[in-house]
Amino acid sequence: MKWIFALKEKIKMAFILIFIAGVIILFNVLMKSNVSGLEASMKSIYSDRLVAGATISTIIELNYQNHLQLEEHIHTTSAEKYSMLEAGIRRNNKEADSLLTAFKKTVLVAQEKEALDEFVQTNLMYRKFQNDMLGLSREGDKTSMYDQYLQKGNRLFQQWLIPAHQLSRIQISVGEDIYKASQLKIHGAQVISTVEAALVIVMLAGSYALMIASNTIINKPQKFWLN
Structure with missing residues (x-):
């Protein structure tokens, strides 16, 4: 009854190959998931960190320009200069507000x-x-207003800079965390790829062995009457 034993071995080998094929399919799913996660991480680094960091830096620069223009506004007595400085401050404020609105839409x-x-x-x-x-600068006491600018104005500006710089630092730290997570996903994908390749080799070897076994049974006549 050698042919029965051989048939059982073939069936066993077939189940093993089916199992390996299933594992390979599972690894493919995991690989796609890793790739999707990696794409999301790269997009987040760009949109939510690099662009967001640049946005905060631009807002800081715009407000710093306004702070200097306010000082110049206090010192000047030219009506034309008043209008020019006020227009510049309004323009910077509008741009800063637009950038802040865009920043709020990022992942926080x-x-x-x-x-x-x-x-x-x-x-x-x-x-x-x-x-x-700005409302008082045209007609107010310049000396008194400049004192307010140096004391209250600088204090308020410095208070604003604290969270502004904190937001900039957060972009760096969170970006580093996302980068490290991406590196882990890349490493995981490499491991999956290596294991998958090994399983394919095993599957090919098993298929070859199964084919040899089948040929042996077909080519070797069985003497059933002797069993």
Whole structure:
């Protein structure tokens, strides 16, 4: 009954090959998942970190320009210069507001949301001071107004800079975390690829062995009457 034993071995080998094929399919699914996750991580690094970091830096630069223009506005007595400086401040504020709106649409971590709330609050406080000074600068006491600018104005501006710089630092730290997670996904994909290749080799070897066994049974006549 050798042929029965051989048939059982063939069936066993077939099940093993089916199992290996299933594992390969599973690994393919995991590989696709890793690739999708990696793409999402790369997109997040670009959209939510690099672009967001550049956005915060631009807002800081615009507000710094406004702070200097406000000082110049206090010192000048030219009506033409007043109008030019006020137009520049309004333009910068409008651009900063648009950038802030875009920043709020990015993916924010908990620490980032907290810093953003403080950023918005301190920005409103400084804007109010800025608007008050612009309204009084044309007719007010220049010396007194400049003292307010140096004391209250600089203090409010520095208070605003704290959460602004914190937001910039968060972009770097979170970006590093995303990068490290991406590296792990790449390593995982490499491991899966290696194991998958090994399984394919095993599957091919098993198929070859199964084919040899089949040929042996077919080519070797069985003497059933002797069993």
